[in-house]
Amino acid sequence: MRLFIILMCIPVLAGCTGSAYQLPTVDDAALQAMQEEMYANRVPLKMYHRSDSKYEKMLAAIHNRLVENAQPLCDHAGYISCLFQISYSGGNEMNAYASEDYKITVYRGLLQYLESDDEIAAVVAHEMGHHLAHHNKEKQENIATGAAVTGLLAAVLVGASSANNPYYTAYNQQQDAAAVQDMMEFGAEMGSISYSKEQEREADLLGAYLLARAGYDLDRAKNTLVVLSKLPGGNDRSRASLTDTHPASAERLVAWEKAVEEVRSNHSKLPYLKEEDNVESD
């Protein structure tokens, strides 16, 4: 029964997000070519050993350079300011995440696989992209929806099982209330586990704009996605981000290349809003 409830909730949760920007499309031919390229380049990952203080300095410099050049994008996104806060964690998780307000955390476990500033900047810019697209707010809404939907379904099912049951006691009632609470928590968790594929692609697109404005090398930045495609999933499922939600797939790499083409040919260096939004604002 539990599985049934969970399965029913997943489409509800997945339906709660939508991108504000026009996202790159991925066609089959490009996807197949990328899969072949990835297969041909399946060399093992290299590790780069740096001290914690070196990483802290690198991140601070990258963060400053991105923020100094991000204001037009922050204005475009309706973000009050570009005052992102970056923190470094010496933990071994192969992850980075954007959390409440303007915070971004990057783990040593991920940084140790990245060679250049451009690659590390790609991680930071991607997380800034999640902030600029208000993905955490959408995620909070999904958590609330997930809890409400599962709670409601559980309550309905408990109600159905207790109706017309002469043996239904206060003890049963207590047990059932606990089960409903349990399921609500589970629903909330389902809503918080990950960003959608669309949100990941949107964060990549905004990240590409941020990197270009700050003068980072977009071709080298692509290598971050190549590295992610080779990493096993991260450990912390509750704060899923770069590695453990949607490991960089051929699809994501093709979308990245399309995003880079768009950024290079777009003179305003501001992402295009979805058409329906343009119509509304005319």
Ligand SMILES: [Zn+2]
């Ligand atoms: Zn992400």
